[in-house]
Amino acid sequence: MKLGTMCALTMLSAATAAYAQEKGGVIDIATVGEPPTLDAMVTSTDLVGMISQHIFETLYTFDESWNVAPLLAQDLPEISGDGTVYTIKLREGVAFHDATAFDAADVVASLNRWLKLAGRGKQIAPNVKQIEAIDALTVRITLAEPYAALPALLAFNNSAAIMLPSEKQADPMADVVGTGPYQLKERRPDQYIQLVRYDNYKPRTEKASGYAGARNAYLDEIRFVPAPDASTRLEGAVAGQFAYTDSLPVEQMDRLSGSKSDAVLLQNFGWLMMRMNAKQGVLADMRVRKAVQKALSETDMLAAAFGDQKFYAVDGNMYPDGYPWRTDANVKGNYDLADTEASKTMLSEAGLETPVPLRILTSRQYEFHYKIALVAAEYLKLAGFDVKMEVVDWATLTQRIQNPELWDIFITHSPFLPEPALINILSPNTVGWWNTPEISSAMSALTGTTDQAKRIAAFGNVQSLIMEQAPMIKVGNFSALSAKSPLMKGFWPSPWPSFWNVSLDD
Structure with a gap:
């Protein structure tokens, strides 16, 4: 069967039709925007990971x-x-x-x-x-x-x-x-990335399991279509214009009821963070980062971003319940404080005259990022910061954060990862550039043994240092909403959706 556009691709594809085709047809995937690159080595952007894993x-x-x-x-x-x-x-x-x-x-x-x-x-x-x-x-x-x-x-x-x-x-x-089940045929920036089946792909023989096992390229073609506006993606999903629509506002889930797309809700999908520039600028001083931490109300930020509490959790621990890595280490007293007066005092003790200039970089392609930034800015203004909001598209944000001269805070998120050493804030070379003797020693303890009990204890020390030195602020946990066509079979909901093993049906 085929699900796709009958006319030239634009940001929004035309209405779709299904008809018989031998090898599974064509699907359009609506993404949050244009990826900055297809080179999955040089970026930790989830959008790049989602697309490039097929190549x-x-x-x-x-x-x-x-x-x-x-x-x-x-x-x-x-x-x-x-x-x-x-x-x-x-x-x-x-x-x-x-x-x-x-x-x-x-x-x-x-x-x-x-x-x-x-x-x-x-x-x-x-x-x-x-x-x-x-x-x-x-x-x-x-x-x-x-x-x-x-x-x-x-x-x-x-x-x-x-x-x-x-x-x-x-x-x-x-x-x-690459060696993947699909290969790049054409890329038209801000229009589409067109992947076609690689006919000489050799899948593994094991049964598919998550990202492992057989990766069967049933579809002839996958087209990733950037749709930066969340409302545009939502309306496209409702109308059935896409086989899959990524990152929809969770508070709009009821709009998918009775529509031409099914809701895909990943409960406890991941966590939100305000990443701080520990290398250059005002936040290179840990005392100022702690003042930011002291000022914020994560409760209000999450409520603004998601509305209904069924879609989020106010939780400062780096991992939620159910993970062996969950620990309460040093969360109390370093999370959800909303003490703007104490924050203002901390700035004074750091020798700074208020208002202190502070640049927050964010994007509306993930609308919840933007809403979190708005609330954070108001609390930080009360604490004595002169906040400048810089709202850019996601591709620009991912490029700008590589230069420590251009930002102080940016908003991002991550799925919960099975191995804590994968949390990219823990690498001294990743954006934010948190690199202290204490975290270096704690990471050596985490990665230097295979003894799980010792590793869990070591991660408690890592979390304690995150709270103590504030290289970032964990905002809380959240659920993620996307949408899929009921014609799409074999799809596995996951943090980085993949479209091998997917076929189309009536």
């Missing part, structure tokens, strides 16, 4: 229970007794979209690029002694010290260790060539 693959991935599982690797790595040597066997018969064979030389080149360019690669780079090809289908990674989170880092789909041909490792990326 590029990693050595490992996650199954439906969020366990690390092999993807381009044949099996899970063999790890030496001291935890410093990882031997990785690769799958045979895998080919890139340019028809070249995937082998160990590609892995070595790609991992070296990842260590150099990716925030999560830089996180482990100082610990990597050597990456070498033992033979055409075997790679060995030698570390200076054990690093328990390495398989999870190699599995993650943003700031990702994607595999590229060894001859195509340019920075910036010049050739969009």
Whole structure:
């Protein structure tokens, strides 16, 4: 069957029609905007991860229970007794979209690029002694010290260790060539990204499980269509103009009832944060970051963003109930305080004259980000900050935050991740640039052992430092709403929706 547009693509596709087609047809996916790049190594943006995972693959991935599982690797790595040597066997018969064979030389080149360019690669780079090809289908990674989170880092789909041909490792990326079930056919900025089935793709033979197992390319074509306005996405979903519509306002869920799209609600999807620039500007002073922390009402920010409490939780812990990583460490006294007078006193004690200039960078493509920023700005003004709101499109925001001269705070969010070392604020090289001896020591304790009890205790220290040094403010937990066509079968709701194993039906 086919679900897609009959006319030239614009930001909004035309009304769709379903009819018989041998290999599954065409779908349009409405996204929050134009991705800044398709190179999943150089950004931790979820939008890039969602699109690029169809083109590029990693050595490992996650199954439906969020366990690390092999993807381009044949099996899970063999790890030496001291935890410093990882031997990785690769799958045979895998080919890139340019028809070249995937082998160990590609892995070595790609991992070296990842260590150099990716925030999560830089996180482990100082610990990597050597990456070498033992033979055409075997790679060995030698570390200076054990690093328990390495398989999870190699599995993650943003700031990702994607595999590229060894001859195509340019920075910036010049050739969009991966091993995935779909390949890039055309990109028209602000109109669409067109992916088509890669007919020589070799799926794994295991049953599909989450992102793991078989990735069957049933669809002929996937088109990602940027629709930056949340209302536009909602109306498109109601009218059935898209097979899938990403990131809808949860308070509008009732609008999908009886429409041509089904609501997809991911309960306790993730957490919201105000990321602070700890490298440059007024917030490089931890005392000023603590003044920001003291001033805010997370209760009011979340209520403004989501309305109904069934869609959010006022929770300062880094993980919700049900995760082994959940801890109360140092949350009390550092969360949901709304004490603007105390904040003003803290600014004075830091030697600053009020009002203190403060730039908040946000986007309306995620409307809840913008609403959180509005409420935060009012509290911070009461505390003695001169707040300047800078509202830009998401692609511009993701580029601007790379320059510490251009912002003080930006609003973002993350799904809850199965491995806490994946939380990108914990990498000293990621935007925010939080890098203190205390967090370095705490992260070494977290990643330096495979003993789960010790790792859980170590993460308690990590959370305590987040609260104490305030590199960011955790706003709270939230649920995420998207919409899908009832014609789309085999879809697995997930933080980074994927469209392999998806087909269309009457």
